[in-house]
Amino acid sequence: MSxxxxxxxxxxxxxxxxxxxxxxxxAGGVLSTLAMAGTASAxxxxxPVAETTLEMPVLNLDLGADVSxxxxxxxxxxxxxxxxxxxxxxxxxxxxxxxxxxxxxxxxAQKKADAEKKANEEAARKAEAERSSRxxxxxxxxxxxxxxxxxxxxxxxxxxxxAIVNFARAQVGKAYVMGGTGPSSFDCSxxxxxxxxxxxxxxxxxxxxxxxxxxxxxxNALQPGDILYWGSKGSAYHVAIYVGGGKFVxxxxxxxxxxxxxxxYDKPTGAVRVL
Numbered sequence: 001m002s003x004x005x006x007x008x009x010x011x012x013x014x015x016x017x018x019x020x021x022x023x024x025x026x027a028g029g030v031l032s033t034l035a036m037a038g039t040a041s042a043x044x045x046x047x048p049v050a051e052t053t054l055e056m057p058v059l060n061l062d063l064g065a066d067v068s069x070x071x072x073x074x075x076x077x078x079x080x081x082x083x084x085x086x087x088x089x090x091x092x093x094x095x096x097x098x099x100x101x102x103x104x105x106x107x108x109a110q111k112k113a114d115a116e117k118k119a120n121e122e123a124a125r126k127a128e129a130e131r132s133s134r135x136x137x138x139x140x141x142x143x144x145x146x147x148x149x150x151x152x153x154x155x156x157x158x159x160x161x162x163a164i165v166n167f168a169r170a171q172v173g174k175a176y177v178m179g180g181t182g183p184s185s186f187d188c189s190x191x192x193x194x195x196x197x198x199x200x201x202x203x204x205x206x207x208x209x210x211x212x213x214x215x216x217x218x219x220n221a222l223q224p225g226d227i228l229y230w231g232s233k234g235s236a237y238h239v240a241i242y243v244g245g246g247k248f249v250x251x252x253x254x255x256x257x258x259x260x261x262x263x264x265y266d267k268p269t270g271a272v273r274v275l
Contacts, residue, residue, distance in 0.1 A: 160199035161225035211236035
């Protein structure tokens with residue numbers, strides 16, 4: 001064998017410094033205990049102490065395994081913390097995303113509601129315009145087709161009717177005086193009586209009798225010269241003369257005097273025709 005050949009060592013591996021320190025500490029504790037026991041036995045008055053055999057505790061510490069276990073546990077704790085943090089971040093992100101989606105959905109719903117409201121208002125305006133247009137058309141057609149005496153279309157007065165109408169219109173603006181029969185003032189029946197006198201017709205003096213002097217006619221079929229009355233036929237409280245074109249002339253009251261008005265101003269109850 002060569003001189004330089006390597007001869008394997010048969011020494012036992014040196015224990016680690018930490019293990020030796022632990023063993024030394026334990027041994028020191030045991031020796032201290034023995035010293036105290038010897039001192040007690042050396043005392044003259046002490047009883048003999050039985051011989052005791054103390055065994056040194058054997059420590060089997062595996063610090064490498066402990067460190068490895070601690071490192072593994074720390075790694076697991078770190079991993080758990082990372083997972084928990086990731087979950088928390090995901091939850092927060094989900095909440096934020098849900099809030100944003102809810103806000104967007106609310107805004108879209110509000111826009112849709114506003115658009116529907118605007119559309120409904122526009123439809124209502126169009127419907128109202130159409131109703132107004134149809135109403136105007138109906139009014140125009142009704143006026144054009146209105147029977148004589150109820151609208152502006154009327155045949156001109158002729159003959160005796162013209163004499164009555166012309167006289168009545170000539171008195172417009174004169175005063176109303178209770179019991180007046182002319183020529184400067186009249187009451188309602190006095191004016192009617194004087195107008196018919198122009199056509200050679202003699203009428204009763206009072207409005208009650210004048211309202212039943214002729215033949216009843218519909219207000220939709222009036223002719224110039226017809227007598228209008230207010231109240232019941234035979235007991236009317238007011239009379240006037242229809243002059244055509246939907247108008248009448250009458251001595252209304254002390255405030256207005258003799259006036260010409262549309263039938264709508266004071267719609268009569270009925271009418272009679274004497275001519």
